[in-house]
Each structure stands twice: as C-alpha cells, then as structure tokens.
Amino acid sequence: MNTKRSPLWKTAYILGLILLPVIAMLICLCIGRYFVSVPQVLSSIAARANGGEGVERLAYITVWNVRLPRLLLAFIVGAALSCAGLLFQSLFQNPLATPDTLGVAGGASFGAVLSILLGFSMIIMQLVSFTFGCVAVLLTMLAAKGKTTSMNTIVLSGIMMGSLFSALVSLVKFCADQEQQLPSITYWLMGSLQSATYTSLLIGLIPIAVSVVILFLLRWRLNLLLLSEEEAVSSGSNIKALRLLAILCATAATASSISMCGQIGWVGLIVPHMCRMMLGNDHRYLIPASISLGGTFLILVDTLARSATAAEIPISILTAIIGAPFFLFLMRKKGGWSL
Amino acid sequence: MILKVEHASFEYKRGKPLFSDVSMEIQSGEIVSILGPNGAGKTTLLRAIMGILSWKEGKSTLDGENIRDITPGKLWSKISYVPQSHGLSGSYTVLDSVLFGMTTQIGVFSTPNQEQIKKAESILERLQLSHLRDRKCNELSGGELQMTLIARAMASDPGIIILDEPESNLDFKNQIIVLDTLSQLSAEGVGVLFNTHYPEHALRRAHKSLLLSHGSVIMGPTKEIITEKNIADAFGVKAIVGQFETESNQIENVIPLALLDKDAESVEVTNENGSENEDALASISIICREFEESGKINQILHEFPDILFGRMGMPHRKRNVYLITVNLDGPKSRIEELAHRLSLLKDVSIKVTYAKEEQR
Numbered sequence: 292m293n294t295k296r297s298p299l300w301k302t303a304y305i306l307g308l309i310l311l312p313v314i315a316m317l318i319c320l321c322i323g324r325y326f327v328s329v330p331q332v333l334s335s336i337a338a339r340a341n342g343g344e345g346v347e348r349l350a351y352i353t354v355w356n357v358r359l360p361r362l363l364l365a366f367i368v369g370a371a372l373s374c375a376g377l378l379f380q381s382l383f384q385n386p387l388a389t390p391d392t393l394g395v396a397g398g399a400s401f402g403a404v405l406s407i408l409l410g411f412s413m414i415i416m417q418l419v420s421f422t423f424g425c426v427a428v429l430l431t432m433l434a435a436k437g438k439t440t441s442m443n444t445i446v447l448s449g450i451m452m453g454s455l456f457s458a459l460v461s462l463v464k465f466c467a468d469q470e471q472q473l474p475s476i477t478y479w480l481m482g483s484l485q486s487a488t489y490t491s492l493l494i495g496l497i498p499i500a501v502s503v504v505i506l507f508l509l510r511w512r513l514n515l516l517l518l519s520e521e522e523a524v525s526s527g528s529n530i531k532a533l534r535l536l537a538i539l540c541a542t543a544a545t546a547s548s549i550s551m552c553g554q555i556g557w558v559g560l561i562v563p564h565m566c567r568m569m570l571g572n573d574h575r576y577l578i579p580a581s582i583s584l585g586g587t588f589l590i591l592v593d594t595l596a597r598s599a600t601a602a603e604i605p606i607s608i609l610t611a612i613i614g615a616p617f618f619l620f621l622m623r624k625k626g627g628w629s630l
Numbered sequence: 631m632i633l634k635v636e637h638a639s640f641e642y643k644r645g646k647p648l649f650s651d652v653s654m655e656i657q658s659g660e661i662v663s664i665l666g667p668n669g670a671g672k673t674t675l676l677r678a679i680m681g682i683l684s685w686k687e688g689k690s691t692l693d694g695e696n697i698r699d700i701t702p703g704k705l706w707s708k709i710s711y712v713p714q715s716h717g718l719s720g721s722y723t724v725l726d727s728v729l730f731g732m733t734t735q736i737g738v739f740s741t742p743n744q745e746q747i748k749k750a751e752s753i754l755e756r757l758q759l760s761h762l763r764d765r766k767c768n769e770l771s772g773g774e775l776q777m778t779l780i781a782r783a784m785a786s787d788p789g790i791i792i793l794d795e796p797e798s799n800l801d802f803k804n805q806i807i808v809l810d811t812l813s814q815l816s817a818e819g820v821g822v823l824f825n826t827h828y829p830e831h832a833l834r835r836a837h838k839s840l841l842l843s844h845g846s847v848i849m850g851p852t853k854e855i856i857t858e859k860n861i862a863d864a865f866g867v868k869a870i871v872g873q874f875e876t877e878s879n880q881i882e883n884v885i886p887l888a889l890l891d892k893d894a895e896s897v898e899v900t901n902e903n904g905s906e907n908e909d910a911l912a913s914i915s916i917i918c919r920e921f922e923e924s925g926k927i928n929q930i931l932h933e934f935p936d937i938l939f940g941r942m943g944m945p946h947r948k949r950n951v952y953l954i955t956v957n958l959d960g961p962k963s964r965i966e967e968l969a970h971r972l973s974l975l976k977d978v979s980i981k982v983t984y985a986k987e988e989q990r
Contacts (some may be wrong), residue, residue: 508739509738509739510741511736511740511741511742512733512736512738512739514722514726514730515730515733517721517722518730519713521677521682521711521713522711522713522730524682524702525680525682525706525710525711525713526706526730526731526733526734527702527703527705527706527707527733527734527786528702528703528733528734528738529702529703571721571766572721572722573722573726575741
C-alpha cells in the first residue's frame with residue numbers, strides 16, 4: 292500500500308468493518324429452510340424485551356433460538372480463527388502458518404473425542420477440549436525450549452505435537468463403540484456449528500473475547516513481530532514477552548473455537564491472507580479486518596452449509612471449496628504479497 | 631553519555647575466544663570506527679557491546695551502569711542500533727519504520743499519536759526523506775533504505791548510535807550522504823560507533839578507531855591506529871597511508887597495493903614517515919567558515935598544550951571567516967593527531983607545514 296490513508300478512507304474502513312458482519316448476519320437470519328423476512332427479523336429482535344409478543348411465534352423462535360446463536364457462534368469462531376492465523380503467520384514469519392501450527396487443534400480434538408468416549412456432557416466436553424488444546428501448546432513450548440529456541444524449532448515441535456495428538460485421536464476412535472460413539476466422533480471432527488447454544492457460546496466467548504481484545508489493543512506493537520530479531524530487540528520492547536502473549540492469546544482463541552464446534556479449516560489461513568493482500572502488513576488494520584472479515588466469512592459459509600442442500604454439509608468442506616478459489620482469484624489479481 | 635567496555639572477551643565455542651581483553655569507550659559527540667578483516671567479528675563485537683550477545687568475561691557499561699542491569703526500555707532509549715540493511719523485512723512504509731524507533735515512547739497498548747507522527751515526519755524532513763514517507767521499504771534503493779534506518783535510529787533521540795557497516799554496498803554519493811549524516815550527528819553531540827570496511831572513511835571521519843586483528847584489539851586516536859604497519863598486520867595487505875592535497879584541505883587516504891607474503895615471519899613495512907616520534911617544528915593554518923566552529927577549535931587546541939607554543943587568530947568579518955595559525959613543536963605523531971582532529975571539523979580547512987630538518 293503506497294497510498295497515504297486519508298481520514299475519509301479511515302472512516303469508510305471502520306464503518307465498513309462494523310457494518311459488514313451486521314448486514315451479513317441480518318441477511319443470514321432470514322435464510323434457511325423456513326424463510327423469515329427482514330421486517331420479521333427486525334421485529335423479532337425488537338420484541339425481545341417483552342418476550343416476543345406481537346410477533347409470529349415461529350419466526351421469533353427461529354430467529355432467537357435457532358439462527359441467532361448459530362450465527363453468533365459463526366462470527367465469534369470466524370473472528371477468533373482469523374486472528375489466530377494472522378498472528379501465527381506474523382509470529383513465525385511464515386505464510387503457511389495456521390491457527391493449528393502449534394498443535395492446538397490436535398490437542399483440543401483429542402480432548403473432545405475423549406469426552407465423547409467417556410460420555411461427558413456437552414459443557415464438560417467443551418471445557419476438556421479447551422484444556423487439552425492449551426496443554427498441547429504448552430507441551431510444544433516445553434519441547435521447543437532448549438539452549439537456542441528459534442521460531443523454527445517451535446514450529447517443528449508444534450507439528451510433532453500435532454501428529455502425536457492426532458495419533459491419540461485415532462486411538463480413541465479405535466477404542467470407540469462403532470454404533471454410536473464412532474459416528475458422533477467422526478461427525479464432530481468434521482466440524483459443525485449445529486450445537487450452538489447460548490450457554491456454550493457464553494463459556495466459549497470468554498477466552499476468545501479476552502484474547503481478541505488484548506490483540507486489538509496490541510495491534511501496533513504486533514508489527515514488531517515481523518522485524519528481524521536484532522531490530523526487534525533493539526526497539527527496546529520486551530519482544531519475548533510480546534511473542535509469548537501473542538502465542539497465549541492465539542492459543543486460547545483457537546482452543547476455545549475448536550472446543551465449541553470442532554475443526555474448521557481454512558478460515559485461519561485464507562482470511563488473514565486476503566486481509567494482507569488488501570491492506571498490507573500493518574496489524575493496526577489487519578487485526579480489525581481479520582475480526583470483521585473472518586466473522587463474516589464464516590457467517591456466510593455456515594448459512595450456505597445449512598441451507599444449500601436438504602442435509603447439512605460439513606462446514607470444513609465448504610470453507611475450502613469457497614475459500615480456495617476466491618483466494619487464488621485474489622492472489623492472481625493482486626500479485627500476491629510479501630510477509 | 632559514555633559507553634564503555636572493560637576487559638571483555640567473547641567466544642562462540644568454549645575455549646576458542648573470538649577476541650579477548652577488549653576495552654574501549656565512546657562518549658557523546660565522538661565518532662569511533664571499528665575496522666577489521668572479514669570474519670574478524672566486527673558485527674559480533676557490536677552486538678556484544680550493546681548486550682545483544684553476552685560477554686564471556688568483562689562487561690559493557692553505560693554511564694557506569696552495567697548494560698545487563700539496565701531495563702531494555704531504558705537502554706534502547708539511550709542507544710540506537712542500525713543493523714546491516716540487507717535481509718531486513720521491508721513490508722512497512724518509511725514513516726512506519728521511523729515510528730518503530732519510538733517504540734520505547736509508545737505505550738504497549740497504544741498506537742503512535744499525532745505528536746509522534748509529527749516528530750517522525752520532521753526527522754524525515756531533516757534527512758531529506760520526506761518524499762519517501764509512504765513508500766514501502768522494499769521499494770527503496772540501498773542508499774534510501776540506509777538513510778531510513780538511520781532516521782529510525784534517530785527517532786528515540788539516543789545519546790549513542792551504533793551502526794553496522796552503514797556505508798557498505800552504497801555508491802560514492804550515498805556513502806558521502808551517510809557519512810555526512812554521521813558527522814552531523816556527532817557535531818550535535820551524539821556518539822557514533824560504526825563498523826566499516828573502509829580505512830579511509832575511518833581516517834576522514836572517526837576521532838578514534840578500533841582495529842580487530844587476530845583476536846586482539848587495539849584502540850586509539852584514528853591516526854595512530856590506521857598505519858601501514860597495523861593494516862599489514864590486520865589485513866595482510868601492503869597499503870600506503872597518505873594524504874591528498876586539495877586547494878582547501880589535506881585529505882587522508884589509504885590505498886591497498888598488494889597481498890603480503892603469508893609465510894613471512896614478521897611484516898616489514900617501509901614507513902616513509904619513519905620519524906614519527908622525532909620532534910618536529912610545524913605550523914598549522916586553519917580557515918574556519920563558521921564562527922561557531924572556532925570554539926570547537928579552541929577546545930581541541932587545549933588538549934595539546936605540550937606541543938603548542940604560539941597561536942594567532944584573526945576574524946575576517948567581511949566574509950564571516952576566521953583565520954588561525956598555530957605553531958607547534960613536539961613529536962611528529964602528536965602534531966599529526968592534532969591536524970587530524972582539526973580536519974574532522976565541518977567547514978574547516980587546514981594545512982600543515984613542517985620546518986625543513988636541521989642540517990647536521
């Protein structure tokens with residue numbers, strides 16, 4: 292981006308980022324097997340205070356109990372995964388880094404399938420999954436800690452830890468009852484936003500909100516992650532602490548996302564890259580853009596997943612089918628980008 | 631501000647010191663150069679001096695305080711580092727890069743405010759980089775990038791700036807731009823420590839120099855360090871150190887001639903001015919284009935009371951110049967050192983005239 296950002300551009304940018312997910316959500320509240328018109332959606336939302344009086348009951352329930360929690364979940368997870376992916380790419384100065392680079396997805400999946408095997412309730416499963424996701428990253432960091440901790444060592448340790456946990460996931464599948472547990476494990480692993488409830492949303496939202504707010508506040512300082520080691524050190528900021536904080540936030544956000552809806556691939560890779568291609572490498576713009584675009588992207592893809600065919604399509608399949616061509620289109624048009 | 635290294639040694643591999651017993655110091659307003667052959671560890675030395683690498687023995691101190699005990703925020707607001715420019719991430723704009731230099735002044739959870747942006751812009755203006763403000767660093771030429779890095783280093787108003795080969799890979803013009811900037815910074819009271827591959831740059835700009843050679847380190851006034859013998863010892867190259875005379879000045883120069891025979895037991899370099907320690911009679915004529923500089927000239931002259939036996943100064947108000955003649959009697963090396971110190975001043979022309987040797 293060579294052009295100086297004018298005040299008008301900035302206003303449009305901020306307004307656009309706020310309006311985009313709101314509009315997407317409003318439209319997607321209408322779409323589904325049972326169509327709700329925009330005025331109905333608006334009046335349902337307005338009628339929340341008096342418990343839905345004066346609004347068609349079916350529309351009210353569809354909006355409030357079925358679609359809204361699911362769309363909120365989509366927004367939160369999309370935003371969290373995009374931020375985490377963005378951060379890991381900057382942290383490792385590697386365009387191939389994803390939210391899963393440090394093995395968090397493997398750990399969280401293992402926690403979840405173990406909970407299914409042991410027959411835990413949904414809420415307990417969410418907590419166990421989150422915990423195992425964090426444990427996996429902790430193990431990665433401990434494994435990488437040595438005489439010389441380079442970013443490459445951490446990435447390699449993360450890949451090892453990821454495959455270790457996916458082996459454990461396979462082990463759990465092997466042990467699972469083939470009639471009931473195995474299908475539900477397999478389905479969970481494909482990722483779905485179907486299980487969204489306000490309770491699970493609230494539990495999952497806490498780590499994500501805390502992480503994303505911290506990252507948003509750090510947005511200028513995160514630019515230091517892309518500098519060379521000695522430039523970063525001589526900037527006078529505590530770069531090690533910054534990296535650790537970034538890893539913590541990205542891990543918490545990812546683990547919490549996966550604990551709510553399983554592994555949703557691609558969002559954390561594609562959305563940050565799209566943002567970089569459009570906005571350059573300044574995290575002051577990238578963090579808000581990743582939140583907004585990541586959330587919007589998942590809202591749209593999930594709506595498509597649940598309404599395109601009679602049976603719901605697993606969302607990971609769609610994120611890739613929609614995301615990959617769009618990404619390639621953008622890359623060819625913009626001529627790629629450099630980290 | 632004074633940055634000191636006391637009896638320090640450094641090693642990458644246990645028992646194989648890269649250099650040992652390094653002592654050096656740099657003060658505000660001083661330019662110190664570090665010279666040495668490729669692989670001698672010039673960059674390593676800089677990193678160790680700043681504390682990015684740890685000394686095996688000894689320590690670096692800033693105003694008497696061990697660098698290790700100073701918090702990073704405080705340390706890096708007092709000294710700035712300009713790494714070698716190749717291989718740096720270039721995806722930020724020039725203005726953003728300069729703002730990175732102010733990291734210690736910008737709160738962890740804040741973004742740069744208008745005042746800080748204005749300051750960054752004024753630094754760019756000062757270094758005549760304003761037109762590059764919104765260009766990405768990876769679209770700049772080598773010279774522009776180097777100047778951007780210097781601008782970034784200046785952003786925190788440091789007392790000392792440390793640069794790693796700032797004028798390598800640059801053409802003549804850009805070398806002069808960079809070196810002039812360093813001289814300017816020193817004139818404003820900033821200490822400048824830089825690595826260089828060019829002994830003549832050290833001679834023309836640095837008050838003191840440090841030469842790395844086979845693990846040992848010598849430091850002193852540049853004129854005493856950059857001699858034909860020392861260059862032969864350190865680089866294994868026969869070179870001549872001499873002066874060009876121009877209409878207004880005499881310019882120091884080093885010309886490398888040939889490789890020395892590696893097997894030769896000791897290096898023998900014929901030194902034309904072999905009489906360095908003999909007494910000589912000389913006068914230096916100084917023409918100073920700015921009245922302000924005359925204060926600095928006086929300051930330097932006061933450091934040489936042992937050889938100075940007469941001086942005469944006269945302002946020529948019509949043209950705003952100051953003409954000074956000093957008469958000297960003493961060791962030739964002292965006279966040359968004084969001449970060198972004077973030659974480093976901006977807008978000052980000097981010439982040394984030696985008396986003919988007495989007939990014996």
